[in-house]
Amino acid sequence: MSNQFKNETTEEGEVEREVQPEPKEKAELPRNFFTMMFTEGVISKEAATDMLPFIIFIAFLGMIYIGNRHFAENNIRDIDRLGKEVKELSWDYKTLKADLMMKSTQTEVAKEVDTLGLQEPVEPPKKIVIAEGEFE
Numbered sequence: 001m002s003n004q005f006k007n008e009t010t011e012e013g014e015v016e017r018e019v020q021p022e023p024k025e026k027a028e029l030p031r032n033f034f035t036m037m038f039t040e041g042v043i044s045k046e047a048a049t050d051m052l053p054f055i056i057f058i059a060f061l062g063m064i065y066i067g068n069r070h071f072a073e074n075n076i077r078d079i080d081r082l083g084k085e086v087k088e089l090s091w092d093y094k095t096l097k098a099d100l101m102m103k104s105t106q107t108e109v110a111k112e113v114d115t116l117g118l119q120e121p122v123e124p125p126k127k128i129v130i131a132e133g134e135f136e
Contacts, residue, residue: 102108110120 103112113120
């Protein structure tokens with residue numbers, strides 16, 4: 001199936017016209033400070049492309065700065081957390097040491113061994129004296 005209308009019009013001898021879009025007017029930039037600066041002034045397309053490696057370098061340094069700050073903040077948090085843990089362990093050490101000192105007194109030991117059937121001697125220990133020639 002071909003286009004019958006097109007064939008009929010070409011057969012009748014009509015001249016085909018190509019449809020050409022009308023050229024659109026280019027939008028004109030407003031004349032203000034920023035457009036003048038970027039088109040005619042300090043920064044032009046050529047200058048911007050020349051500065052592109054430096055801009056990429058500055059962006060890279062900014063990313064390193066942000067990463068370094070993040071790393072430093074994490075280290076500070078870890079140091080604070082470890083400082084709190086050290087304080088807590090110090091308190092635990094001091095309480096355990098006080099409990100041990102309390103339990104190692106003579107009266108506390110006597111109470112604990114009394115349950116095993118051992119009793120504290122009432123008389124003081126005797127000193128054993130050996131004469132010089134007695135063991136030979």
